[in-house]
Amino acid sequence: MKLRGKQKRFLRAQAHHFRPLFAVGKGGLSENWLAQLDGALDKRELIKINILQNADVTASEVKEFIESNTGIQVVQIIGRVLVLFKVSDEEERRDLSTRVSKI
Template sequence: MNKLTSRQVKQLKSEAHHLNPIFQVGKNGVNDNFIEQIDDVLEKRELIKISILQNCLEDKDTIAQQISEGTKGHVVTVIGNTIILYRESKENKKIDLS
């Protein structure tokens, strides 16, 4: 898995700006089922936002890392309580990273 360049991160941040979070991480944290659901949506959309609720007990960077490793996706950035996650789709490639 290649690291994203700063230009790619900037591009993905601007593309993610208008997106609404699809998933929420609460006090139960991250489990295999949650990772699977994110994995499926990443394949369809490539770029998603995940919000971390106030009642979540784990550190947001730890959660971002768990999700990233579980889905083989890239954490574009963690802003406030929102994780922006990207993974190139095998079937539905929509985003062209320069």
């Protein structure tokens, strides 16, 4: 699903009070980390991740790595925090994505 402006705005508002669940640290980006991220998004559909100060990657590099290897969309980048969205593979967990599709 390609997100429009109003849909991104809605998702940003929903993620405002979230705390980052994942962090990119000194180990950098790996396929294992990406698989764990994908699994978490199947359960929640919307999460935040944090890029630690000692990480060797920038926010734009993380965005490119995530979007090129998965169906995950980066909704917003604020400094070292990224808001991610993905429609869940499980039908019963698609509460947020159904609300987004109606916007």
